[in-house]
Amino acid sequence: MNTADAKHEIDLIKRLAQKETTAIKEFISEYQQSVFRICLGFVHNKEDAEELTQDVLIEVIKQAKKFKGQSKLKTWIYRICYTRSLNKIKNNKWNKWMSSLDDLIGWNEPKTKADDPSQIMEKDEIKTALHRAIDSLPERQRVAFILSKYDQLPYQEIAETMDVSLSSVESLLFRARKNLQTSLAKYSGVMTN
């Protein structure tokens, strides 16, 4: 990051801490798409991602006073973003558990199992399989993969965001790719079409 960018960040964060309207507008237009893309990578749902994006932006503005400038503003925002997203997923697990209880009792409509790849292709559920595969990745692999693929973040920035070394990021992404390939191997026939 060059000095002009650094100066801009410091200025923006100072104005955000004062809750200046122009700073809030500038901050939202600058970061909303990146935050939204990462949130989407975690929750796979537009409505949840929008809600989460708003929460992240609000938290950043509220916490602006506490930002010490030890890391880049972007890195700090991404850190808040993925922590919030992971928390949201954990909270959603309770709802999913309740939903499965409803399935067990019979209050919900029974879901049709579609393990046959051709059936899945017909229903356009292959993306659901991809989402499931991403969700089943270990937490650190998932974070690295989403930051890399959903927001095209360079490895160096992923390393700074996750507070790990560059080689760790490479290793996490390599393992994530391998795990996804294994999880989605049975759909390879569908993919070639």
Next chain:
Amino acid sequence: MKKEENITQKIDEWISDEVRAHSINIDADLIENKLNQAHPIIEKNHLTVFTTIIIMVICVSLGFISVDKKVTASKAQQETIYFNDITLENMEKSMLNP
């Protein structure tokens, strides 16, 4: 092309499609309004937990009251039977030994 490479390429394509298909446009006024909103003393989640605890306490209390009532009723019944027995014995005795 190897099978693994093909899968990886497809994954990248799907993610790109997904990202391209969605975008967000947040109204800055909405964020400002939310920032200016007063903080609730108890958060929604805390309120749910609090309500659940209160309901549990009420249920347990009702259970205790119900059990206590049954015990009291059974004791009263036993005492009545005992009292009735004594009365009959006394009556028999008084009949035998006028």
